[in-house]
Each structure stands twice: as C-alpha cells, then as structure tokens.
Amino acid sequence: MKNRIIVTGGAGFLGSHLCERLLAEGNEVLCVDNFFTGQKRNILHLLDNPYFEVIRHDICFPLYLEADQIYNLACPASPVHYQRDPTQTTKVNVNGSTNMLGLAKRIGARILQASTSEVYGDPTVHPQTEDYWGNVNPIGPRSCYDEGKRCAETLFMDYRKEHQLSIKIVRIFNTYGPRMHPHDGRVVSNFIMQALKNEAITIYGDGSQTRSFCYCDDLIDGFVRMMRTPDDIIGPTNLGNPNEFTIKQLAEHVIDLTGSRSRINYLPLPQDDPKQRCPDITKARTELDWQPTIELKEGLTKTIVYFEELLAENPDL
Ligand code: NAD
Ligand code: UDP
Ligand code: UDP
Numbered sequence: 388m389k390n391r392i393i394v395t396g397g398a399g400f401l402g403s404h405l406c407e408r409l410l411a412e413g414n415e416v417l418c419v420d421n422f423f424t425g426q427k428r429n430i431l432h433l434l435d436n437p438y439f440e441v442i443r444h445d446i447c448f449p450l451y452l453e454a455d456q457i458y459n460l461a462c463p464a465s466p467v468h469y470q471r472d473p474t475q476t477t478k479v480n481v482n483g484s485t486n487m488l489g490l491a492k493r494i495g496a497r498i499l500q501a502s503t504s505e506v507y508g509d510p511t512v513h514p515q516t517e518d519y520w521g522n523v524n525p526i527g528p529r530s531c532y533d534e535g536k537r538c539a540e541t542l543f544m545d546y547r548k549e550h551q552l553s554i555k556i557v558r559i560f561n562t563y564g565p566r567m568h569p570h571d572g573r574v575v576s577n578f579i580m581q582a583l584k585n586e587a588i589t590i591y592g593d594g595s596q597t598r599s600f601c602y603c604d605d606l607i608d609g610f611v612r613m614m615r616t617p618d619d620i621i622g623p624t625n626l627g628n629p630n631e632f633t634i635k636q637l638a639e640h641v642i643d644l645t646g647s648r649s650r651i652n653y654l655p656l657p658q659d660d661p662k663q664r665c666p667d668i669t670k671a672r673t674e675l676d677w678q679p680t681i682e683l684k685e686g687l688t689k690t691i692v693y694f695e696e697l698l699a700e701n702p703d704l
Contacts, residue, residue, distance in 0.1 A: 391417065392417070392457070393419060393452060393454045393496075394409070394416060394417070394418050395420070395457070395460055395487060396461035397418030397441070398426060399425040399461075400429070400464070400564070400566045400567050400603070401464075401559075401562065402418070402425065402460045403425075404566065404604070408607050415440075416433075416438065416439050418441045419444050419461070420441070420443065421444060421446075421461075424468050426568065445479075446483035447478050447482045447486070449489070450486060450487075450490055455496055456497050456614060457487055457490065457497070457498040457499070458501070458614070459483075459484060459487045459501060460501040461483055462483070463476060464571075465573045466572060467570075470528055470531070470532075473528075476531040477535040480532075480535030480536055480538060480539045484538075484539040484542050484543070488542060491546075492546065497614065499554075499557065499610065500555070501557060502556050502557060503533075503536050503559055504558055504627065505532055505533045506540065507521040507523075508522040508524065508529075508533055509660075510661065510663065510664065513663050514629065514666060514667040515665065516667040517558070517622070517670055523537065527658060528657070544556075555614060555621055556621065557622055557623070557625075558626065559601075560599055560625065560665075561575075561599065561600050561601065561627065562602070562603055563601070563686065563687075564604070564693075567690070575600065575690065578641040579645070579691055580694060581649055582645040582647035583694055585648045587650055587651065588642065588649045590638055590652070591653075591660065592655070594633055594634045594653070595635065597631045597663045598631070598665075599628050599665045600628055600683055601627045602686035606626055606627075606679075609675060612677050613626075613675055616675065624674065624675070625666040626677075627668065627679075631663075631664075631665040632683065641687065644691055
C-alpha cells in the first residue's frame, strides 16, 4: 500500500538515501528541508518523480501537512556544522522535534526519531548498550547536539506516554557513504577528499581513538525495518556497524584504497572527543532481524568513487 511519508532533513546525506528507498518501494515522499547542510544535488535525480515533493521549511516553525508516517532527520550532524550555530542546533532538536510531534499527534502519524550514539557522550561502558545512560558534558562544545538529541528522546517518550503516539527511536552510530558533504568535517569525507587531492591526512590526536563505521544503505535498511515494527517496539535501538577501527587504521585504509601519496599530519584532539565508540546491536538483531552487511573496505570503495566524480565535476572543491 502506498503511504505518504514526510522525511525532515530529506535533502541531507542520510535523508536523500531514505527518500530514494521509500520512493523505490512505491511510497509518496514529502521532503522537508531548510538546506542548512542539505544540498539540491542530493535530490536532483528524484525531482522528476511525481510522487516526490520538496518543501523548503525550517522545522523550528510549525508545519501543517497530512501524512501517514514521519521520519525526523532534520539536524546538522557533523561537529563542524552543528557547532557553527549551537543555539540553532539545540532549537532544531527541541523546538523542531516538538513541532514534528505536534504534527504527528494531530494527524495520527507514526514518527521515527533519528537519534545518535552521541547520547552516550564519551562512554565509560563499551560496547554501548541502549540501557547505558551516557557520559555527556552539558556545557561543552558538543552539548548543543548531544543534549539536544537527549532532550528530543525525552520528548518522544513523553508524547507517547501523554498522547499515546506511535513512536520509534533509533540511535545512529557513525555512518558514511556517497552524498556526505565534502566539507562537513567528518572523518571519512575529510580523509577521502584529502587522499584524492594528495593533501596531508589530518588525524586529530594520536589516532588511537576508535569509531565503528556503518555504510549508508545498511543504515537506511535499519530505519525502514524499525518503522515497520509493531507499536510496542519503540526503541531506543542502536543502529551501527559493530566492527571497530582506530582512526589511524581508517587513514591507512583510505590511503591504500585511493593509492594516494598523502602523508599523515597529527593535529590536536578536539575537546570532549569520545575515545571509543562501538554499538552493541543485539537489540536490532533480535527486534528488527537487522545487521550490517557491507564491510568497511567495500563501503569506502563506493564512497571514494562518489568523491572522485564530485572532484571531476568541480576540481576546486
Ligand atoms: P546532514 O547534515 O547531511 O542532513 C541533515 C539535514 O537536515 C540537512 O539536509 C539539513 O539541511 C537539514 N536541516 C537542518 N536543520 C534543519 C531545520 N531546522 N529544518 C529543516 N531541515 C533542517 O546529516 P546526516 O548525516 O544526513 O544526518 C541526518 C540525521 O541523522 C541527523 O538528525 C543526525 O543527527 C542523525 N545522525 C547521523 C549520523 C551520521 O553518522 N551520519 C550519526 C548519528 C545521527
Ligand atoms: N504543530 C505543528 N503542526 C501541526 C500541529 C502542531 O507544527 O499539525 C506544532 C504546534 O505549533 C505546537 C507544537 O507542534 O507548537 C506542539 O503541538 P501540541 O499540540 O503538542 O502542543 P500545543 O499546541 O498544545 O502546545
Ligand atoms: N577526526 C580526525 N580527523 C579529521 C576529522 C575527524 O582525526 O579530519 C577524528 C575526530 O577527532 C573523531 C573521529 O575522527 O575522533 C570521528 O570524527 P567525526 O567528526 O567523523 O565524528 P564523531 O566525532 O562525531 O564521531
């Protein structure tokens, strides 16, 4: 059956992949985006589809639409972007999420929140399970994002309690792939762009900090499975790839796969940078029958092809 589905942040990296997947499944998609970090280029190929509509709108303001489901992804996701206007980052998570919950309440739509592994902060439990409460600095440079996302989770749970809303919360761990913004400062896009241009690869700290990298197609599959679960499955549920790598290992893979002449340049570690991050995905395996299928090298290869094409189009990037 065709559903009408709102995707906030639909012109962003993950949002555009989600819109594409939902359209391919025969749904009607309303992409709501203010283009803060999203790009027209990400959705250009969808504009000819009569079941795809783009609405330029900031979700911090009320929105009146009719739909069956809402995926709430609107929020800058990389530290460089979410720290550029930190009060706006908190507002999109608190005021924006409240508006999307108010909308879901009025129209009786099911709503999924794109939360984050950042709710665990710099974790003292490893790997991170959903029942871990986290280790977050409330007044540091990352707090606008971490605390904003934590508050959004609170709002989702309380709207369910007070208004019996059908909600879903997924906690996304580092995800990469084609359509990442070339200058959003995230480690995968930075390293690939630097390697392709034979510029120095910038490792912050000594590169021993770890992350686990999930390819975008795997993650989107997790989103869609979560949305389809019965009403009593609400999460929060971790979605990510449990294979953990140091940042130094990531740099070596990127240099190897691009055949780059880049050297490594060690720079200071940013404040509050988490030392380790790796999801425990037992809950997703059990409740969604989901696990990532794409290995890091395979996903990096696809992502490198994307950035090569981008640089061929615009060598000055
Ligand atoms: P992105 O920056 O590419 O996408 C975010 C989108 O939201 C952009 O298109 C942006 O223009 C839009 N947006 C921002 N503020 C808005 C507002 N006020 N109103 C309407 N639209 C707005 O980032 P992404 O990586 O695609 O992340 C999507 C979601 O997933 C975010 O909520 C992010 O917090 C979450 N997430 C992503 C990752 C990851 O590794 N990519 C990890 C954890 C969580
Ligand atoms: N809202 C919206 N679209 C709707 C319904 C509500 O944007 O279709 C906004 C509304 O402006 C409000 C927020 O969602 O600020 C929360 O709505 P709710 O009904 O929960 O709260 P109330 O309006 O009672 O404060
Ligand atoms: N990082 C790095 N060089 C870069 C960008 C990031 O060494 O050019 C490090 C960063 O300090 C962090 C890790 O890579 O330890 C992941 O950073 P990213 O911004 O991608 O995501 P997050 O910190 O939110 O997990």
